Amino acid sequence: xxxxxxAHRIVSISLGKIYNSRVQRGGIKLHKNLLVSLVxxxxxxVYLSDPCxxxxxxxxxxxxxxxxxxPGEPAAVPPAGWGEPPPPAARAxxxxxxxxxxxxxxxxxxxxxxxxxxxxxxxxxxxTRVGDALQGREADAAEAAWGSVEGPRGAAAAGAGDPVRGSxxxxxxxxxxxxxxxxGGEDQRGAAAAxxxxxxxxxxxxxxxxxxxPPAVCPRKRGAAGVGGGPAGCQAPGATPLKKPRRNxxxxxxGRGEDDDPEDMETGNVANLISIFGSSFSGLLRKxxxxxxxxxxxxxxxxxxxxxxxICCDKPVLRDMNSWSTAIVAx
Amino acid sequence: xxxxxxxxxxYSGDLLATGDKGGRVVIFQREQENKSRPHSRGxxxxxxxxxxxxxxxxxxxxxxxxxxxxxxxxxPQQNAAHFLxxxxxxxxxxxxxxxRDKRAEGYNLKDEDGRLRDPFRITALRxxxxxxxDLMVEASPRRIFANAHTYHINSISVNSDHETYxxxxxxxxxxxxxxxxxxxxxxxxxxxxxxxxLTEVITAAEFHPLQCNVLVYSSSKGTVRLxxxxxxxxxxxxxxxxxxxxxxxxxxxxxxxxxxxxDVKFSHSGRYMMTRDYxxxxxxxxxxxxxxxxxxxxHEYLRGKLCSxxxxxxxxxxxxxxxxxxxxxxxxxxxxxxxxxxxxNTQRDVTLEASRENSKPRASLKPRKVCTGGKxxxxxxxxxSLDFNKKILHTAWHPxxxxxxxxxxxxxxxxxxxxx
Numbered sequence: 001x002x003x004x005x006x007a008h009r010i011v012s013i014s015l016g017k018i019y020n021s022r023v024q025r026g027g028i029k030l031h032k033n034l035l036v037s038l039v040x041x042x043x044x045x046v047y048l049s050d051p052c053x054x055x056x057x058x059x060x061x062x063x064x065x066x067x068x069x070x071p072g073e074p075a076a077v078p079p080a081g082w083g084e085p086p087p088p089a090a091r092a093x094x095x096x097x098x099x100x101x102x103x104x105x106x107x108x109x110x111x112x113x114x115x116x117x118x119x120x121x122x123x124x125x126x127x128t129r130v131g132d133a134l135q136g137r138e139a140d141a142a143e144a145a146w147g148s149v150e151g152p153r154g155a156a157a158a159g160a161g162d163p164v165r166g167s168x169x170x171x172x173x174x175x176x177x178x179x180x181x182x183x184g185g186e187d188q189r190g191a192a193a194a195x196x197x198x199x200x201x202x203x204x205x206x207x208x209x210x211x212x213x214p215p216a217v218c219p220r221k222r223g224a225a226g227v228g229g230g231p232a233g234c235q236a237p238g239a240t241p242l243k244k245p246r247r248n249x250x251x252x253x254x255g256r257g258e259d260d261d262p263e264d265m266e267t268g269n270v271a272n273l274i275s276i277f278g279s280s281f282s283g284l285l286r287k288x289x290x291x292x293x294x295x296x297x298x299x300x301x302x303x304x305x306x307x308x309x310x311i312c313c314d315k316p317v318l319r320d321m322n323s324w325s326t327a328i329v330a331x
Numbered sequence: 332x333x334x335x336x337x338x339x340x341x342y343s344g345d346l347l348a349t350g351d352k353g354g355r356v357v358i359f360q361r362e363q364e365n366k367s368r369p370h371s372r373g374x375x376x377x378x379x380x381x382x383x384x385x386x387x388x389x390x391x392x393x394x395x396x397x398x399x400x401x402x403x404x405x406x407p408q409q410n411a412a413h414f415l416x417x418x419x420x421x422x423x424x425x426x427x428x429x430x431r432d433k434r435a436e437g438y439n440l441k442d443e444d445g446r447l448r449d450p451f452r453i454t455a456l457r458x459x460x461x462x463x464x465d466l467m468v469e470a471s472p473r474r475i476f477a478n479a480h481t482y483h484i485n486s487i488s489v490n491s492d493h494e495t496y497x498x499x500x501x502x503x504x505x506x507x508x509x510x511x512x513x514x515x516x517x518x519x520x521x522x523x524x525x526x527x528x529l530t531e532v533i534t535a536a537e538f539h540p541l542q543c544n545v546l547v548y549s550s551s552k553g554t555v556r557l558x559x560x561x562x563x564x565x566x567x568x569x570x571x572x573x574x575x576x577x578x579x580x581x582x583x584x585x586x587x588x589x590x591x592x593x594d595v596k597f598s599h600s601g602r603y604m605m606t607r608d609y610x611x612x613x614x615x616x617x618x619x620x621x622x623x624x625x626x627x628x629x630h631e632y633l634r635g636k637l638c639s640x641x642x643x644x645x646x647x648x649x650x651x652x653x654x655x656x657x658x659x660x661x662x663x664x665x666x667x668x669x670x671x672x673x674x675x676n677t678q679r680d681v682t683l684e685a686s687r688e689n690s691k692p693r694a695s696l697k698p699r700k701v702c703t704g705g706k707x708x709x710x711x712x713x714x715x716s717l718d719f720n721k722k723i724l725h726t727a728w729h730p731x732x733x734x735x736x737x738x739x740x741x742x743x744x745x746x747x748x749x750x751x
């Protein structure tokens with residue numbers, strides 16, 4: 001268990017370093033960030049391989065740790081039924097089953113959520129789009145639904161009990177969201193900036209979302225859970241989807257497997273980092289809040305510079321690097 | 332005074348150049364022996380100061396380019412003037428440092444204060460004569476080698492042919508001719524086609540001191556590759572590969588970071604080379620690639636503190652190392668303004684401190700000891716009370732004599748062997 005805590009701490013620190021490197025004078029130092037990413041990878045491996053139950057730093061409702069939910073959750077929060085984390089078994093095939101365990105609430109949830117969104121359809125679409133790019137087509141529909149569901153949920157602090165996402169969602173939310181999405185303010189953990197879920201719900205989709213869109217949302221949450229937030233059972237699988245989308249973005253591999261090698265994930269995430277840095281560091285600042293993903297896509301061609309001020313201010317410091325990949329996406 | 336970022340003696344040892352974070356270069360010159368002031372022999376005084384690099388802004392990439400001088404390398408002296416190369420992250424400059432101690436007087440067309448004389452007033456011609464003046468040292472940029480590096484330059488090294496030099500950044504090494512600024516040849520390129528597959532970067536590079544076709548470069552993975560430029564134009568395939576297998580029992584989160592090589596230096600003889608990683612210095616025989624011939628622990632007591640050092644970024648500090656003129660001793664820096672010297676012949680090492688408070692001028696330095704645990708003896712310093720903000724990253728050893736220059740943040744210390 002100590003290893004897990006230590007690993008988690010190291011992940012947090014590493015993400016903070018990566019984040020801070022963006023604003024350092026002289027540009028991004030490739031060497032230092034490469035080393036930090038290697039540490040991230042090691043820590044992540046240790047974290048995932050530790051058989052202890054995950055840390056519920058952003059405990060969802062029903063999980064051992066106190067959920068980070070704000071007491072005053074916005075009314076728009078999805079119905080309570082949503083809050084129950086799917087059982088670990090279900091998580092393994094979360095993509096398919098997540099909506100199903102609560103099939104009944106889901107539609108209404110979706111409706112509720114959509115209603116909450118400003119331009120809700122849009123983010124969902126964009127999420128989907130990214131998701132498409134990231135993964136196989138078959139998951140699209142599910143993902144889209146998931147994404148849209150996720151978004152507001154994420155935004156709605158502690159994702160109404162979504163174990164994985166809740167805390168992760170938060171940090172990005174408030175800072176980045178010009179839209180009406182309720183700030184994920186709940187997140188007590190100050191989860192990593194890139195909460196895909198949170199991002200999902202914003203019309204101007206923050207960088208965060210890009211990266212594995214709903215696959216972003218879900219896998220990332222999954223990953224986050226693996227890293228530190230969710231129920232124990234979902235860690236390993238969680239890790240994979242996270243990595244996979246990102247990788248898919250680059251390689252256009254269809255589908256998102258639950259059984260990907262954690263090894264892959266490592267490289268992919270590291271690779272993403274590197275691709276960001278590799279674009280002569282110009283890609284870190286984007287004009288549109290659209291995202292890290294686009295940055296990475298255009299990495300080699302040198303994405304346009306964004307307004308540094310905007311990005312730096314918008315993103316709250318990654319207080320909890322629970323989902324380190326999402327934080328990376330924050331670039 | 333700004334933080335010193337590089338220190339380098341010239342070939343004769345009479346000049347010592349330092350570069351700082353503000354882009355300035357300060358050159359010290361050794362005082363000549365003087366009977367009336369016997370103690371001043373061997374003292375280094377400021378000879379010249381000039382601004383080498385200015386901060387720049389790359390508008391295309393929205394990046395600020397730091398003016399910090401990363402490296403200075405002297406050229407061998409060929410005439411009365413001195414030449415050195417100084418580099419920041421992106422641009423290398425060749426500077427000429429020359430003395431002017433005479434001034435011409437008695438021009439025909441202009442007055443002593445420079446005003447033009449009225450031609451109609453000139454009734455006779457005279458030959459200008461040279462008059463002595465106060466010594467003035469001028470530094471002028473003679474060549475500017477720019478726009479050849481996408482990544483941050485970490486090393487420059489003058490070839491033994493005295494005509495070419497290399498510059499290395501994180502992923503590429505370029506070969507320049509000192510006279511040609513608009514072209515350089517790329518001789519090493521480790522950038523992967525897909526940046527996502529990047530696993531290591533170049534951390535230092537140096538030409539062999541005697542063989543003009545041989546160069547080495549170190550990587551962040553703790554390996555050194557020796558390349559022979561005769562084998563192919565692009566030296567992507569190494570001729571020798573130096574790597575010591577990692578000890579699996581000491582694996583930790585930070586194994587990769589502490590194995591990253593921060594400096595590589597050939598011995599003066601060219602037979603050995605030395606690499607510095609975070610905790611140790613390794614001496615390699617160029618004829619043996621499998622493992623170093625010596626491994627010297629610099630501050631092994633830090634191994635248990637790697638996590639804290641990671642948090643405060645100290646683990647990324649890039650320490651340099653240097654040989655003495657005879658290749659019999661090695662010096663490198665540590666924290667708390669400590670620096671370490673190893674005698675290869677006697678196998679003895681010593682830890683000394685560069686600080687004004689703890690040593691008086693002309694007094695011998697007292698050896699220091701870091702207590703690693705248990706009872707702390709008198710005069711020992713415990714690991715926890717080390718000041719990690721006081722780090723000695725840059726040191727230089729006179730090419731011939733036992734004089735060393737130690738840069739402690741923004742102070743330069745010069746120590747020499749006691750002359751009896």
